[in-house]
Amino acid sequence: MRSLSIFGATGSIGESTFDLVMRQGGPAAFRTVALTGGRNVTRLAEMARALQAELAVTAHDDCLPALRAALLGSGVEVAAGAQAITEAADRPADWAMSAIVGAAGLAPGMRALRHGRTLALANKESLVTAGPLLMATARAHGATILPVDSEHSAVFQALIGEDIACVERVIITASGGPFRDWTLEQVRNCTVAQAMAHPNWSMGQRISIDSASMFNKALELIETREFFGFAPEQIETVVHPQSIIHAMVGFCDGAVMAHLGPPDMRHAIGFALNWPGRGEVPVARLDLAQIAKLSFQAPDEQRFPALRLAREVMAAGGLSGAAFNAAKEIALDRFIDGSIGFLDMAAVVEETLARISARNGLGNSPTALEEVLAMDHLARHTAGDAVRARL
Ligand code: NDP
Numbered sequence: 096m097r098s099l100s101i102f103g104a105t106g107s108i109g110e111s112t113f114d115l116v117m118r119q120g121g122p123a124a125f126r127t128v129a130l131t132g133g134r135n136v137t138r139l140a141e142m143a144r145a146l147q148a149e150l151a152v153t154a155h156d157d158c159l160p161a162l163r164a165a166l167l168g169s170g171v172e173v174a175a176g177a178q179a180i181t182e183a184a185d186r187p188a189d190w191a192m193s194a195i196v197g198a199a200g201l202a203p204g205m206r207a208l209r210h211g212r213t214l215a216l217a218n219k220e221s222l223v224t225a226g227p228l229l230m231a232t233a234r235a236h237g238a239t240i241l242p243v244d245s246e247h248s249a250v251f252q253a254l255i256g257e258d259i260a261c262v263e264r265v266i267i268t269a270s271g272g273p274f275r276d277w278t279l280e281q282v283r284n285c286t287v288a289q290a291m292a293h294p295n296w297s298m299g300q301r302i303s304i305d306s307a308s309m310f311n312k313a314l315e316l317i318e319t320r321e322f323f324g325f326a327p328e329q330i331e332t333v334v335h336p337q338s339i340i341h342a343m344v345g346f347c348d349g350a351v352m353a354h355l356g357p358p359d360m361r362h363a364i365g366f367a368l369n370w371p372g373r374g375e376v377p378v379a380r381l382d383l384a385q386i387a388k389l390s391f392q393a394p395d396e397q398r399f400p401a402l403r404l405a406r407e408v409m410a411a412g413g414l415s416g417a418a419f420n421a422a423k424e425i426a427l428d429r430f431i432d433g434s435i436g437f438l439d440m441a442a443v444v445e446e447t448l449a450r451i452s453a454r455n456g457l458g459n460s461p462t463a464l465e466e467v468l469a470m471d472h473l474a475r476h477t478a479g480d481a482v483r484a485r486l
C-alpha cells in the first residue's frame with residue numbers, strides 16, 4: 096500500500112488532493128501518514144478521520160486545543176507549530192504533496208527531499224526562493240520532484256521521452272486574469288474583490304490576486320527556470336484567454352508540443368499522484384468544437400510590470416528570487432488590507448530589490464536554508480519600509 100502525506104491539506108490544492116485520494120480508494124488504497132493545515136482545524140480533523148491519518152498538525156499553537164478536541168477518540172495524533180509541520184516530513188511516506196501557501200512551505204518540502212521522497216510540488220515559492228538548493232537537495236538524496244503548478248506539469252508531460260538538449264524554448268500561457276482588457280487607469284483603481292474574480296480558475300485568495308497582477312506568472316517564469324534549468328531567454332509567456340493550452344515546448348526541428356487540458360488543478364495533481372503512470376481523473380473532458388477558438392496575445396509589461404521584474408530576477412539569479420517573493424508577499428498583504436493600490440504592489444517589489452541590491456548578496460546562490468530565510472526576512476523588512484514610504 097502506498098503511503099502519503101499532504102502539507103496544506105485544508106487549502107484549495109490540498110482539498111483537490113484529498114478528493115482524488117478519496118476517489119482512488121481513500122484509506123483502503125493509501126496509508127496516510129500526516130495531514131497539515133492552518134486555522135481550519137475542523138476541516139483538518141474531518142480529513143484526518145476520513146483518511147485514518149496517523150498525524151494531524153496545525154501551524155498554530157493556539158489551534159491545538161480545538162484540533163485535539165475534534166479528533167478525540169479517533170486515534171489520530173495531533174501536534175502544532177511550524178517545527179511540528181517540518182518534523183511531520185520526517186515520518187516515512189512514499190509521496191508528499193507540498194501545498195502550503197507562501198514561504199512557509201519551503202522547510203517541510205526540503206525535509207521530505209532530504210529523506211529521498213517523491214514530492215509533488217504545488218508550493219511555487221519553494222522553487223522561486225530556493226530553487227538551486229531544492230534541486231541540489233533532491234539530486235543529493237535521490238528524491239523526485241513532480242511539478243504540480245499546471246504550466247510546469249504541462250511542460251513536464253510534453254518533455255516525456257524527449258531529448259532536453261533539443262529544446263529551443265518553453266512557452267507558458269497566462270489567462271491574462273480579470274484585468275486582461277482593462278486600461279492602466281482602471282487597473283490602478285481596482286478593488287480586492289475585482290482582483291480576486293479570476294475568469295477561468297477557482298483558486299485560493301492570494302494566488303487569485305497574484306494572477307490578476309501577473310505576479311503569479313512572474314513566479315512561474317522563475318519556477319520554470321529553476322525546475323527545468325532552461326536559460327531565461329528560452330522561457331516565454333503568452334496570453335491565452337481560454338486557459339486550455341497550459342504550456343508549449345518548442346524543439347530544434349521547429350515542432351511545438353502543446354499540452355491541453357481543462358482549467359482544473361485536479362489534472363496536474365492527479366498526474367503527480369499517479370506518476371509514472373496515468374490514472375482516471377474526474378475532470379471535464381475538452382469539447383474542442385464547443386471551445387471553437389484558441390487565441391493568443393503578447394503580454395503587456397506596462398500594465399503588468401511583474402513580468403519585467405521576473406526577467407530581472409532570472410538574470411540576477413541567486414537569492415534575488417527569495418527577495419522578490421518576500422517583497423511580493425508583503426505588498427500583497429498590504430494590498431489586501433487596503434493600505435496600497437494594485438499597481439503599488441509592483442512598485443514596492445521593484446523598490447525592495449533596488450534597496451537590497453547586490454551589496455547584500457542578492458546574486459549569491461544559497462547553500463543553506465538559513466541564507467534563504469535571512470534574505471526572506473531582510474526583504475520583508477525592506478518591503479515594509481517601501482510600503483511606508485508610499486503611504
Ligand atoms: P490556500 O490558501 O487555499 O491553502 C493554503 C494551505 O496552507 C491551507 O492548508 C492553509 O491552512 C495552510 N497554511 C496557510 N498558512 C500556513 C502557514 N503559515 N504554515 C503552514 N500552513 C499554512 O492555497 P492554495 O491551495 O491555493 O495554494 C497552495 C500552493 O499551491 C501555493 O503555493 C500556490 O501558489 C500553489 N498553487 C496553487 C494553485 C491553485 O489552483 N490553487 C495552482 C498552482 C499552484 P488553513 O487554510 O487551514 O489556514
Ligand code: MG
Binds near residue numbers: 246
Ligand atoms: Mg500555474
